Amino acid sequence: MFKDWFGSKSKYVTVKRQKEKSKEKKKKKGKGKGKGKITDELWTKCKNCGEIIFNKKLAQNLKVCLECEYHFRLNSQERLNLLIDEDSFTEFGEELETVNPLEFPKYESKLKKYQEKTGLDEAVVTGEGQIGGHRVAIAVIDANFLMGSMNSVVGEKVTRVIETALNEELPLIIISGGGGGARMYEGMLSLMQMAKTSAALAKLDDAGQLFISVLTDPTYGGISASFASLGDIIIAEKEAKIGFAGPRVIKQTINKDLPSGFQTSEFQLEHGMVDKVVGRKEMKDVLVRILDIHSLRGEVNA
Amino acid sequence: MFKDWFGSKSKYVTVKRQKEKSKEKKKKKGKGKGKGKITDELWTKCKNCGEIIFNKKLAQNLKVCLECEYHFRLNSQERLNLLIDEDSFTEFGEELETVNPLEFPKYESKLKKYQEKTGLDEAVVTGEGQIGGHRVAIAVIDANFLMGSMNSVVGEKVTRVIETALNEELPLIIISGGGGGARMYEGMLSLMQMAKTSAALAKLDDAGQLFISVLTDPTYGGISASFASLGDIIIAEKEAKIGFAGPRVIKQTINKDLPSGFQTSEFQLEHGMVDKVVGRKEMKDVLVRILDIHSLRGEVNA
Amino acid sequence: MPKDHLEFEKPLIELEDKIKELKQFMQEKDIDLTDEIERLKEKSERVKQEVYSELEPWQILKLARHAERPTTLDYINLICDDFIELHGDRNYGDDRALIGGIGKIGDQPLTIVGHQKGKSTKDNINRNFGMAHPEGYRKALRLMKQAEKFNRPILALINTPGAYPGIEAEERGQAEAIAKNMMEMARLKVPIIIIVTGEGGSGGALGIGVGDKIMMLEYTYYSVCSPEACAAILWKDASEAKTAAEALKLTAKDLLELGIVDEIINEPLGGAHKAFKESAELLKEAILTNLQEIQSFSISEMLEKRYDKFRQIGEYIEHSRIEVNDEQQDEVVNE
Amino acid sequence: MPKDHLEFEKPLIELEDKIKELKQFMQEKDIDLTDEIERLKEKSERVKQEVYSELEPWQILKLARHAERPTTLDYINLICDDFIELHGDRNYGDDRALIGGIGKIGDQPLTIVGHQKGKSTKDNINRNFGMAHPEGYRKALRLMKQAEKFNRPILALINTPGAYPGIEAEERGQAEAIAKNMMEMARLKVPIIIIVTGEGGSGGALGIGVGDKIMMLEYTYYSVCSPEACAAILWKDASEAKTAAEALKLTAKDLLELGIVDEIINEPLGGAHKAFKESAELLKEAILTNLQEIQSFSISEMLEKRYDKFRQIGEYIEHSRIEVNDEQQDEVVNE
Numbered sequence A, B: 001m002f003k004d005w006f007g008s009k010s011k012y013v014t015v016k017r018q019k020e021k022s023k024e025k026k027k028k029k030g031k032g033k034g035k036g037k038i039t040d041e042l043w044t045k046c047k048n049c050g051e052i053i054f055n056k057k058l059a060q061n062l063k064v065c066l067e068c069e070y071h072f073r074l075n076s077q078e079r080l081n082l083l084i085d086e087d088s089f090t091e092f093g094e095e096l097e098t099v100n101p102l103e104f105p106k107y108e109s110k111l112k113k114y115q116e117k118t119g120l121d122e123a124v125v126t127g128e129g130q131i132g133g134h135r136v137a138i139a140v141i142d143a144n145f146l147m148g149s150m151n152s153v154v155g156e157k158v159t160r161v162i163e164t165a166l167n168e169e170l171p172l173i174i175i176s177g178g179g180g181g182a183r184m185y186e187g188m189l190s191l192m193q194m195a196k197t198s199a200a201l202a203k204l205d206d207a208g209q210l211f212i213s214v215l216t217d218p219t220y221g222g223i224s225a226s227f228a229s230l231g232d233i234i235i236a237e238k239e240a241k242i243g244f245a246g247p248r249v250i251k252q253t254i255n256k257d258l259p260s261g262f263q264t265s266e267f268q269l270e271h272g273m274v275d276k277v278v279g280r281k282e283m284k285d286v287l288v289r290i291l292d293i294h295s296l297r298g299e300v301n302a
Numbered sequence C, D: 001m002p003k004d005h006l007e008f009e010k011p012l013i014e015l016e017d018k019i020k021e022l023k024q025f026m027q028e029k030d031i032d033l034t035d036e037i038e039r040l041k042e043k044s045e046r047v048k049q050e051v052y053s054e055l056e057p058w059q060i061l062k063l064a065r066h067a068e069r070p071t072t073l074d075y076i077n078l079i080c081d082d083f084i085e086l087h088g089d090r091n092y093g094d095d096r097a098l099i100g101g102i103g104k105i106g107d108q109p110l111t112i113v114g115h116q117k118g119k120s121t122k123d124n125i126n127r128n129f130g131m132a133h134p135e136g137y138r139k140a141l142r143l144m145k146q147a148e149k150f151n152r153p154i155l156a157l158i159n160t161p162g163a164y165p166g167i168e169a170e171e172r173g174q175a176e177a178i179a180k181n182m183m184e185m186a187r188l189k190v191p192i193i194i195i196v197t198g199e200g201g202s203g204g205a206l207g208i209g210v211g212d213k214i215m216m217l218e219y220t221y222y223s224v225c226s227p228e229a230c231a232a233i234l235w236k237d238a239s240e241a242k243t244a245a246e247a248l249k250l251t252a253k254d255l256l257e258l259g260i261v262d263e264i265i266n267e268p269l270g271g272a273h274k275a276f277k278e279s280a281e282l283l284k285e286a287i288l289t290n291l292q293e294i295q296s297f298s299i300s301e302m303l304e305k306r307y308d309k310f311r312q313i314g315e316y317i318e319h320s321r322i323e324v325n326d327e328q329q330d331e332v333v334n335e
């Protein structure tokens, strides 16, 4: 589905996909639920410093505020643009369609709404591509789709990309950015995707393969409490919000205000949960360096 | 050397051993460095509650204060009496003699003094015996000998008892009670016994064998930072003091008073470092139950 | 009537009270009311059957949360011939909301971990209402890895409203602790039996919830989130919790149908809290039977089955793949 | 003269200052002092050789603690072609006093862990003067186990006065963390090279100190306890630290003789703090040479050698065993 934008040779598309996927249209439709919302087609006001920034300039600056370095959220396509070498991406798993297994009220309409809004089928995009010349299997959770929550299809796609990494001996990179945790509409089927993906990662680990988990804003709940926390190396993008329980729930439970800086990338670094906090502009470089070192095997014992 | 007291068939004695080893004599000579010192041959004043207790009664009560349950320290022989089935103990390692490898000033005289005072050659007694009918390899650190500090011989004897456990497939029990850490007089040779014993325990662990570490008052420094902390199951005797750095050093460093209950068995339980705090009277029973469960292998997978 | 009885238990309690009353009356006044009493007993039995055969999800949820329900330690003490609780994560602390230890049923050694709720308000505060912190999950993992070392099967008893959502839990990595446990439990080389004995609260439950067999007691639930939270988020109205409980498909029966749960363990009529011993017997039987079944496989078969069990969970439509060729977009090949 | 110079460095510094002075004078006044300068240079060289060839343990200890000595990160940056610092123990926190990460020397990937001291007072407070908490040792273990997963050799750079003796360190299990590391390092299936680059402070050093080769830079120490503490305890007089330093046999030379250390890495004349690059070169060479040697063994040989290395440490007299027969006490058999 990113074929046009990336010019890559995506081999599989589903039959049913007939939706409009214009990038421009999406931006217009974007409700701007996240912070730093796009207020105008041409200009964006920074949620952090209030600066009004020309959209083109913001995009050129990788959606990092030119004034205060605030990191606006990226969607999955922008994220792939940022990280994957040009013309090297092939998408997987487009053949999976979300259903309403519990016949949960209003689920279908929600799905439809988000599919139209984002141009995505589901909250994750998976595929393979190259990063600095290193072939990798990659998944990107898109927070714009139902808060990037995990359901049957998201779990299945993530599991399949893990299996691809395993079978083709590729390093695995998962970019998490899901604030929705396990998706309620699919009940326990969603919850169990946490176990399913974690079990698949156990196999990858047993095989001695590399998994880099990249946490972007926001990473919570069922995403953070499964694959996102299981990277050999865990990188958090600057200023992202990362945690298990959402701040509102915690506030309600403890009946106190939360400390400033709570659940930020920097907080997670201080508390030993992530290996590194990396600004968006350095992200690709850091990944390439990690992949470089892991591609070396040096002398092994005789 | 406990031959007489236990009536067991100790097979090896060294040639040189000619010292007096009267139990009575030792008690008289005891300087009572520890808490709850013996003030008189017949009576003991409890350090904790001040109660004056008839020594015979105190001994009958396993050296637990009849008034306040304060646990007086046991020496290695008393500890073995408490835990090992009658007539089942055989001592190991008597053939090792401590030397003064660094020619450290006054070391020989110190050694001699403690050998005379305790009737022991060194700060550990090792051997094999039965606990509730289960054959075990066992080591007991004796805090009365140079504060139960670890030197070449202690490290070697502990390593050998680990190797016996490994070779004869016996559960291993080490009763730690050493406040002296690694013994300064043997410098780095002492420190490295931490690594040596830990490495031996890695082998025992790889072999899937059980190691129960029992911590008694006091367990500090090089003892606590090696084998004492490496038990599959770690039992602390009630009210023992257990830690890495001694309270005086910590006080000096942080320049503050230490909280009450700091570094007690109960503190270690609360902080997740020990599996169980057990009173002296229940100690043997708990060990037997653990050994029982571990002796069962139940059905294994086909 | 004690406060702890649930709404739908009322008619039963009333009948039972009346029976008692008549019995006393008969004794005191020396009047023969045997027939009357017998009739009432039959009625009571009938009503019970009726009430408990058609419980709604919301009612089951209430039973699952019942304050008098047997706790993990209650079951352990009733099931095991010996049990030694072991403490601590060897890192930070000992979590009293998630306990563990080693024990035996007959000659079968077991490592048991489970959420522990309190019996009283004070006890519940001590147990944090069965909501574990990261150190609880890490203690469980430590004990389970030890079980693997000694080739000892693992029993995990789930009964938690969820993992604790607090500042300290976040600071010490609640997400990491739960994730790690799932990954490790997926590959532990010993049989693992999971039983939901009360509340199966989301990730907090799943943190000790990966194994060879997942069973649920009859009146328990296992859910992606609490119906109250679900209602508040989706219906913007917490009073819609009943509707949410319905929609979430969280009962043992629903989850058996969805293929997530392997077996339902019956409870005595009226619920486990009415008959501790009988419940424990049923639990014990289920444990031993399933353990025997799991042990009939080799370790690699067991692990494969465990993996497959979780691997197949999820419902979706898989469209046939269409190969798109850049030059000939029309050439369509079904795989 | 900067404050950071040591007592025995004084004559050298004075000579060097004089040479500088003369040079400047020569330039300014246009007088030829070449011979004079040359003579002084020779003398300086001679004095240096003399001073540094007969340093006492106490002086070596001072050099090992020198504030300007290269830190772990200094060495890493000079040695590695790339290095990425990785943080956190995945449990509690990130210890800045014990750092770690992955890097490469040429095409040789490495996992590196090491104590990190500060460069200034502020930096030193941030680094806790290189005294690690349990989370530091646990981070190191996490990274080392990862190294094992990826078959990457490990380099541990020791430079610590000791593990931090504080309330929180005790609460989080300082003893457990150090003990665990030793046990795990003894069996990690990748080459481990240990180098003491400054202070080798007791258990705090040993917590990352088990490996295939233990090397020490020339002007470093490794000791069961600080000479100051030793003097205070044994001589009841901290000013006897010099005597203690002598008695403890803590220098590289002593420890090589005792069979605890495998190799001494020379430092540039005057000490590592006088020539960072040169020191790093010497370190790098030692690392690569030793790595090559270790890698010439199979993994099982390597592990056996590593075990034997520690197994044989310790000095004592072993008497021949005498079998005592209860009936015939006189019958003595030498084994």
Ligand SMILES: [Zn+2]
Binding pocket: A046, A047, A048, A049, A050, A051, A065, A066, A067, A068, A069, A070
């Ligand atoms: Zn801004």
Ligand SMILES: [Zn+2]
Binding pocket: B046, B047, B048, B049, B050, B051, B065, B066, B067, B068, B069, B070
């Ligand atoms: Zn008393």
